Amino acid sequence: MRVVVDRDLCQGHGMCELEAPDVFEAGRDSVNLLDETPGEARRxxxxxAVQFCPTQALKIVEE
Structure with missing residues:
Protein backbone atom coordinates (compact mmCIF):
# COMPACT_ATOMS: atom_id res chain seq x y z
CA MET A 1 0.00 0.00 0.00
CA ARG A 2 1.02 3.58 -0.60
CA VAL A 3 -0.28 6.58 1.36
CA VAL A 4 -1.21 9.73 -0.55
CA VAL A 5 -1.80 13.18 0.97
CA ASP A 6 -3.81 15.81 -0.87
CA ARG A 7 -1.88 18.89 0.22
CA ASP A 8 -4.67 21.17 -1.03
CA LEU A 9 -7.08 19.60 1.47
CA CYS A 10 -4.73 18.98 4.40
CA GLN A 11 -4.91 21.61 7.14
CA GLY A 12 -2.47 20.03 9.58
CA HIS A 13 -5.00 18.94 12.22
CA GLY A 14 -2.70 16.09 13.23
CA MET A 15 -5.29 13.34 13.66
CA CYS A 16 -3.23 11.13 11.36
CA GLU A 17 -0.17 11.52 13.57
CA LEU A 18 -2.21 10.49 16.60
CA GLU A 19 -3.36 7.34 14.81
CA ALA A 20 -0.09 6.43 13.05
CA PRO A 21 2.87 8.36 14.51
CA ASP A 22 5.44 6.26 12.65
CA VAL A 23 3.86 7.17 9.32
CA PHE A 24 2.72 10.80 9.72
CA GLU A 25 4.16 13.93 11.28
CA ALA A 26 1.85 16.91 11.58
CA GLY A 27 3.29 20.21 10.47
CA ARG A 28 1.91 23.69 10.89
CA ASP A 29 -0.27 23.66 7.78
CA SER A 30 0.16 20.17 6.39
CA VAL A 31 1.36 16.69 7.22
CA ASN A 32 4.71 15.13 6.37
CA LEU A 33 4.83 11.50 5.36
CA LEU A 34 7.52 9.67 7.29
CA ASP A 35 6.78 6.43 5.45
CA GLU A 36 4.94 6.61 2.12
CA THR A 37 4.80 2.82 1.82
CA PRO A 38 4.20 1.40 5.30
CA GLY A 39 4.07 -2.36 5.62
CA GLU A 40 1.00 -4.46 6.26
CA ALA A 41 1.76 -4.43 9.99
CA ARG A 42 0.76 -0.74 10.01
CA ARG A 43 -2.37 -1.13 7.87
CA ALA A 49 -5.69 7.83 10.10
CA VAL A 50 -7.47 7.95 6.74
CA GLN A 51 -10.86 7.42 8.39
CA PHE A 52 -10.41 10.11 11.04
CA CYS A 53 -8.84 12.80 8.83
CA PRO A 54 -11.25 15.74 9.26
CA THR A 55 -10.62 17.07 5.74
CA GLN A 56 -10.43 13.67 4.00
CA ALA A 57 -6.97 14.57 2.70
CA LEU A 58 -5.56 11.03 2.99
CA LYS A 59 -6.05 7.93 0.91
CA ILE A 60 -4.51 4.52 0.52
CA VAL A 61 -3.51 3.34 -2.94
CA GLU A 62 -3.09 -0.40 -3.33
CA GLU A 63 -0.07 -1.38 -5.38
Missing part, protein backbone atom coordinates in the same frame (compact mmCIF):
# COMPACT_ATOMS: atom_id res chain seq x y z
CA UNK A 44 -4.88 -0.81 10.74
CA UNK A 45 -3.37 2.40 12.07
CA UNK A 46 -3.03 3.92 8.58
CA UNK A 47 -6.66 3.04 7.80
CA UNK A 48 -7.68 4.73 11.07
Missing amino acids: AEVEA
Whole structure:
Protein backbone atom coordinates (compact mmCIF):
# COMPACT_ATOMS: atom_id res chain seq x y z
CA MET A 1 0.00 0.00 0.00
CA ARG A 2 1.02 3.58 -0.60
CA VAL A 3 -0.28 6.58 1.36
CA VAL A 4 -1.21 9.73 -0.55
CA VAL A 5 -1.80 13.18 0.97
CA ASP A 6 -3.81 15.81 -0.87
CA ARG A 7 -1.88 18.89 0.22
CA ASP A 8 -4.67 21.17 -1.03
CA LEU A 9 -7.08 19.60 1.47
CA CYS A 10 -4.73 18.98 4.40
CA GLN A 11 -4.91 21.61 7.14
CA GLY A 12 -2.47 20.03 9.58
CA HIS A 13 -5.00 18.94 12.22
CA GLY A 14 -2.70 16.09 13.23
CA MET A 15 -5.29 13.34 13.66
CA CYS A 16 -3.23 11.13 11.36
CA GLU A 17 -0.17 11.52 13.57
CA LEU A 18 -2.21 10.49 16.60
CA GLU A 19 -3.36 7.34 14.81
CA ALA A 20 -0.09 6.43 13.05
CA PRO A 21 2.87 8.36 14.51
CA ASP A 22 5.44 6.26 12.65
CA VAL A 23 3.86 7.17 9.32
CA PHE A 24 2.72 10.80 9.72
CA GLU A 25 4.16 13.93 11.28
CA ALA A 26 1.85 16.91 11.58
CA GLY A 27 3.29 20.21 10.47
CA ARG A 28 1.91 23.69 10.89
CA ASP A 29 -0.27 23.66 7.78
CA SER A 30 0.16 20.17 6.39
CA VAL A 31 1.36 16.69 7.22
CA ASN A 32 4.71 15.13 6.37
CA LEU A 33 4.83 11.50 5.36
CA LEU A 34 7.52 9.67 7.29
CA ASP A 35 6.78 6.43 5.45
CA GLU A 36 4.94 6.61 2.12
CA THR A 37 4.80 2.82 1.82
CA PRO A 38 4.20 1.40 5.30
CA GLY A 39 4.07 -2.36 5.62
CA GLU A 40 1.00 -4.46 6.26
CA ALA A 41 1.76 -4.43 9.99
CA ARG A 42 0.76 -0.74 10.01
CA ARG A 43 -2.37 -1.13 7.87
CA ALA A 44 -4.88 -0.81 10.74
CA GLU A 45 -3.37 2.40 12.07
CA VAL A 46 -3.03 3.92 8.58
CA GLU A 47 -6.66 3.04 7.80
CA ALA A 48 -7.68 4.73 11.07
CA ALA A 49 -5.69 7.83 10.10
CA VAL A 50 -7.47 7.95 6.74
CA GLN A 51 -10.86 7.42 8.39
CA PHE A 52 -10.41 10.11 11.04
CA CYS A 53 -8.84 12.80 8.83
CA PRO A 54 -11.25 15.74 9.26
CA THR A 55 -10.62 17.07 5.74
CA GLN A 56 -10.43 13.67 4.00
CA ALA A 57 -6.97 14.57 2.70
CA LEU A 58 -5.56 11.03 2.99
CA LYS A 59 -6.05 7.93 0.91
CA ILE A 60 -4.51 4.52 0.52
CA VAL A 61 -3.51 3.34 -2.94
CA GLU A 62 -3.09 -0.40 -3.33
CA GLU A 63 -0.07 -1.38 -5.38
